[in-house]
Amino acid sequence: ELFAQYDLIVDGTDNFATRYLVNDACVLLGKPYVWGSIYRFDGQASVFWAEYGPCYRCLYPEPPPPGMVPSCAEGGVLGVLCASIGSIQVTEAIKLLAGIGDPLLGRLIIYDALEMTYRQVKIRKDPNCAVCGDNPTVTELIDYEAFCGTISEAAAEAARDSTISVVQLKAMLDARGAGTRDFVLIDVREEVEWEIVQIPGAILIPKGQFLDGSALASLPTDKQIVLYCKVGGRSAEALAVVQGAGFTDAIHVGGGINAWVAQIELDKPSY
Known part of the structure; x- marks a missing residue:
């Protein structure tokens, strides 16, 4: 108008x-x-x-x-x-x-x-x-x-030096498969999104569980935490919470599942 x-x-x-x-x-x-x-x-x-x-x-x-x-x-x-x-x-x-x-x-x-x-x-x-x-x-x-993927100042600050690309994630997953590296890959999207497409080897913990603190107790303290969502906004918000809880080496995936499908597994569905 x-x-x-x-x-x-x-x-x-x-x-x-x-x-x-x-x-x-x-x-x-x-x-x-x-x-x-x-x-x-x-x-x-x-x-x-x-x-x-x-x-x-x-x-x-x-x-x-x-x-x-x-x-x-x-x-x-x-x-x-x-x-x-x-x-x-x-x-x-x-x-x-x-x-x-x-x-x-x-x-x-x-x-x-x-x-x-x-x-x-x-x-x-x-x-x-x-x-x-x-x-x-x-x-x-x-x-x-x-x-x-507009995010809060806290999320932007957390993501600034803790963002990796999907290509880097692929290399990390390959290293984990070879037994030379270990970490936990967490999808922070909702279950309905998870059912459409997900990155192999990930587990699902929706962002809301990070924001209310209920997910923190289940996170391992001896492994690096890697987060992803659809495009990167929600994972950045969850990252701010995780880093604030003491997991200082936690990182998230820029571009999220959209970038993964576009660059790594092109045969997977996008939404």
Whole structure:
């Protein structure tokens, strides 16, 4: 309802949940989306318009795992980048409204302030895109915080130096199978999710049992704890609880079961 009143949307937000929300709303309404992003000494800008080219999801189909990308407060950002990237966005907005020039449709501008260079990368429309592809699965706005695995500050802090990839987990499982390493792999999803798909060798303890403390007594003190969920958000929350209870070497799997199915066991179902 808000976007429907305007001819185009200029996005200056700083979180993934809002970016996916803005993109999907623009696709569903057929509006052009002028996007910009900054971090540390770098910036990016583009124009997404599904009727004429790719959308944001074509460039970034999935958000990064929770805890993998530091915030601007943690990583820092060169303040003047707001003006550098913002001016590109305003220029693109004026071009679109006036119908002049060649907008950044299908092109991504990458700015490196330290080297004072601009690079251009071509972006193609993804026929399998979840929102603008040939057979879209996102046909209305969804819960974007759940989609992006939005987590608390405590969970983000716990995950920052305690996140492994599914490739690393696979190597750990191989080592456990060979008898050279031992740990406990715990799935913190719900039972109905567990029944759809799970990682071999895992046990199920839903996140709620960590949050209420009932799961802690059953955890072994002589083995490392490895947690995973669907995308990483719930396992990061459970990780904060586990580490706070004294299991300081506990870790979790970034990307969760979704990343496992996408990279390791491609024949398994996803949901």
